[in-house]
Amino acid sequence: MENGISIYPGLDNTPEENLALIEKAAACGFRRLFTSLHIPETNTAALKRELSELLKAARQHDMEVISDISPATMELLGIKEFSPQAFRMLGITTLRLDYGFGLEEIVRLSRNKQGIRIQLNASTITGKLLSALVEMDANFHQIDALHNFYPRRGTGISEEFLVRKTMMLHKLGIRTGAFVPSQHRRRGPLHDGLPTMEEHRDEPSELAARHLIALGIDSVFLADSLPADEELAAIGSLAGDQVTLRAKLLTHDPIQRELLTHTFTARADEARDCIRAEESRALLKKQHGIIAPENTLVRPVGAITIDNQGYQRYMGELQIIRHPQTADTRVNVPAMVEESEVNLLQYITPGRKFSFRFDT
Missing domain, CATH: 3.20.20.70 (Aldolase class I)
Known part of the structure; x- marks a missing residue:
């Protein structure tokens, strides 16, 4: 660009x-x-x-x-x-x-x-x-x-x-x-x-x-x-040609933090309640990482979630929440989109690239 x-x-x-x-x-x-x-x-x-x-x-x-x-x-x-x-x-x-x-x-x-x-x-x-x-x-x-x-x-x-x-x-x-x-x-x-x-x-x-x-x-x-x-x-x-979201990290886990540094693609089969990353599970497999349960919190709009090992083959599934969801022990909340950035979620349409920018 x-x-x-x-x-x-x-x-x-x-x-x-x-x-x-x-x-x-x-x-x-x-x-x-x-x-x-x-x-x-x-x-x-x-x-x-x-x-x-x-x-x-x-x-x-x-x-x-x-x-x-x-x-x-x-x-x-x-x-x-x-x-x-x-x-x-x-x-x-x-x-x-x-x-x-x-x-x-x-x-x-x-x-x-x-x-x-x-x-x-x-x-x-x-x-x-x-x-x-x-x-x-x-x-x-x-x-x-x-x-x-x-x-x-x-x-x-x-x-x-x-x-x-x-x-x-x-x-x-x-x-x-x-x-x-x-x-x-x-x-x-x-x-x-x-x-x-x-x-x-x-x-x-x-x-x-x-x-x-x-x-x-x-x-x-x-x-x-x-x-x-x-x-x-x-x-x-x-x-x-991608949507970049400023977000706040909520985890110190190096496996989750590394996963969050990648650029993702919104899945073509758009979910009602969230934006699903196409590549995240495959990326985790390449890391040979295990996601342990952590910060299994209530998921408001803008929550960035990663499924932990409790979700079995879904481990590594990365989502951004568009409609609030209750807490689930199988789903970690390692980061949150900044409140002022939530408006940008509407532009992450199927097939669109997205990434996160974290203040250090």
Whole structure:
């Protein structure tokens, strides 16, 4: 999964802070950088001074540079004629087309020979536009999409809207990204965070990112100016196309603790009361381990359970409880999903990968 950071030369951060952010992000595994070249509050003189150095640093770390582009951008950058080659020479590798680009121009740009990728606005895309791109034989191998972020409180999109637009794009094989805000230092002028989804505005960035991944988003971008080191580390380590749940360990047993470190697949034959891991019993057999009875507690929603030796051939069966169940001496409760994460259980559908993240 290739996640990204965002940098806005000529706005909040000093050039030194922006360069340091690129260094830290690259060390955390980030491979994409988003920037916008037409924010009204930007100091354009500072932007022109800082941009080339930032693009150079991104190239040194082999980062894809995505730039929000409008026709006015050419004047700002001193580009006489709009062409992919001109942006490639600057170090911009993906053009996010904003207002002012017609259908024919999008199709033409998608066929460029310079390897420049074209990025659609996932939040404003329509079925009509996508159908037209198909009919006009656009090159979808060079197209992806990215949702908007929303600086003004109350204007972010809903989960239902994000999922609907993303599914439209995925049907054509278009990978789609979205933004989460930082809770550390927020970009001006409003300083209210830059989320795609409104419900993420005041949530921890890692939880918001894992929610987006659970919803099918392919790439998560930290939108704000200067995220905390902890936010970079957490989002940089996220794996794609799986639901990751933060949980609390309740056992010191090394056999159960080792089992809980794996990535699991939700069984295709979905149970009414729980999410069943497909691989857990086989993994235990490979360990040649024995699960002794321990913490055979009442099982509330979010309890992570492992069947002990009392359940005979079911020993090692790992479940996440979706409907409360009474205590059973044959079932251990070695961990609990954090209460704030229980909402993510609904996205662990049959065949979906899931894993746990434990605070140490």
